[in-house]
Amino acid sequence: xxxxxxTSRTTFEESLSAALARGEWPTQMAGLGPLAxxxxxxxxxEHPDATVHHIAEAYDAFGRESA
Numbered sequence: 440x441x442x443x444x445x446t447s448r449t450t451f452e453e454s455l456s457a458a459l460a461r462g463e464w465p466t467q468m469a470g471l472g473p474l475a476x477x478x479x480x481x482x483x484x485e486h487p488d489a490t491v492h493h494i495a496e497a498y499d500a501f502g503r504e505s506a
Contacts, residue, residue: 447470447471447505448505450469450470450471451471451475451479451497451501454469454471454479455479455482455494455497457483458479458480458482458483458486458489458497459482459486459489459494461486462483462484462486462487463483464479464480464483465479465480471501471504472500472501472504473504474500474501474503474504475497475500475501475504477500478493478496478497478499478500478501479497481493481496481497482494482497
């Protein structure tokens with residue numbers, strides 16, 4: 440996988456924030472990898488009760504795909 444770019448980090452954080460705040464799933468056009476997308480979808484499914492574990496999983500998935 441390519442190294443993380445500022446744009447991909449911003450996209451990830453905006454998608455995660457929307458999942459946390461409004462339960463929104465990331466769009467297909469977000470450019471997220473499958474692990475990060477799946478983890479953010481889990482956060483959105485748990486809205487408004489997502490836990491720190493869900494959030495950490497999303498960051499871990501993004502990190503694995505960005506490394």
